[in-house]
Amino acid sequence: MPIINVQLFEGRTVEQKRAYAKAxxxxxxxxxxxxxxxxxxxxxxxxxxxxxxGGKLCSDTE
Structure with missing residues (x-):
């Protein structure tokens, strides 16, 4: 019974998550x-x- 935890930046659509979960x-x-x-x-x-x-917030690299 694998449990897969996926952490993503905000902004992915439900459709993207659905497709990724299926894959x-x-x-x-x-x-x-x-x-x-x-x-x-x-x-x-x-x-x-x-x-x-790398010691930097991802929000600072935009």
């Missing part, structure tokens, strides 16, 4: 041999001001 689920079924119903995908939207990379 992740299909890949999990193929690689892990589990059933699709066993795969959980959790999306967390993150503001760029709440994410830093």
């Amino acid at each position: 992740l689920t299909e890949a999990s079924v193929q690689v892990l041999g589990c059933s699709a119903s066993a795969v959980d995908v959790i999306f967390s939207d993150v503001k760029k001001s709440d994410w830093a990379s």
Whole structure:
């Protein structure tokens, strides 16, 4: 029963998340041999001001 946590910057559409969840689920079924119903995908939207990379807030690099 894989649980896949996905953190993304805010702004992705429901359609994009739907397609990504489907792709992740299909890949999990193929690689892990589990059933699709066993795969959980959790999306967390993150503001760029709440994410830093290389010591800099992502909101500062725009």
